[in-house]
Amino acid sequence: MQFMATELAGVMIIEPDVHEDARGFFMETYVEARFREHGINVAFVQDNHARSARGVLRGLHYQVRHGQAKLLRVVQGEVFDVAVDVRAGSAMFGRWVGCTLSAENRRQLYIPTGFAHGYCVLSDTAEVIYKCSDYYHPEDEGGLIWNDPQVGIDWPVTDPVVSGKDAKHPRLNAIQPPVVEE
Numbered sequence: 001m002q003f004m005a006t007e008l009a010g011v012m013i014i015e016p017d018v019h020e021d022a023r024g025f026f027m028e029t030y031v032e033a034r035f036r037e038h039g040i041n042v043a044f045v046q047d048n049h050a051r052s053a054r055g056v057l058r059g060l061h062y063q064v065r066h067g068q069a070k071l072l073r074v075v076q077g078e079v080f081d082v083a084v085d086v087r088a089g090s091a092m093f094g095r096w097v098g099c100t101l102s103a104e105n106r107r108q109l110y111i112p113t114g115f116a117h118g119y120c121v122l123s124d125t126a127e128v129i130y131k132c133s134d135y136y137h138p139e140d141e142g143g144l145i146w147n148d149p150q151v152g153i154d155w156p157v158t159d160p161v162v163s164g165k166d167a168k169h170p171r172l173n174a175i176q177p178p179v180v181e182e
Contacts, residue, residue: 001028003038006097010112011083012038013099014071018106027106029073030131040110042069044131051076052121052128057160059118060084060144060169065179067113069133077126078102079119080156084144087114088177096153101128114180116144118166120157142176143169 002015016027030044052058060082062068072081082098100122101107111117119128144151146162148171169175 001031001034006099008083008085008092008095008097008115010039011097011115012040012110014108014110016106016108029108030071035110040069042112042133044069044071044133046132046135048130048132050128052126053161054121054124055157055159055161057118057120057146057155057157057162057166059166060116060146061118062086062114062116062142062144062178063134063137063140064142064176066134066137066140067178067180068136069113070111070117070130071108072101072111072119072128072130073106073108074101074103075127075129076103077121077123078104079121079126079128081109081119082117082153082155083109083111084116084151084153085114086116086142086144086172086175086177087180090114093177094151094172096151098153114178116142118146120155120160122156142178144175145169145171148172
């Protein structure tokens with residue numbers, strides 16, 4: 001596995017070693033010891049699986065008191081995945097990083113707690129599987145509007161399909177930053 005740092009401290013792109021031949025392929029997607037060697041010291045407690053159609057944009061989401069680190073990968077299709085630093089007092093507050101995750105490139109994205117997360121679907125459909133370090137608490141949801149000009153995410157879609165809830169998230173200057181326990 002190769003672990004690549006991004007512009008945002010803690011957010012990492014992970015490329016698994018893929019063993020491929022005429023029969024198919026094999027890869028390890030999570031090995032706790034290797035992740036710990038690269039500073040990712042979290043216990044994952046929940047796995048989620050989402051399927052979406054082309055142009056769907058999900059996010060930007062975070063949990064306020066029950067922060068969730070996430071490890072994401074795409075098993076079918078392609079998405080543009082984004083993390084935004086929303087940690088109170090962070091020197092990188094409001095900065096974002098994005099990367100393309102696909103079934104073909106097999107990359108994963110690790111997002112620590114304290115970041116809002118979202119993605120848009122670039123293929124006809126996409127299936128995203130992700131691990132979370134805490135359970136989902138609906139009463140604890142926080143959100144950031146996907147098109148906040150202060151954040152300036154360069155989404156590769158022009159007219160995304162967004163849920164009613166996601167369309168009502170506040171701008172960066174009005175969010176409640178998550179509680180991040182070190």
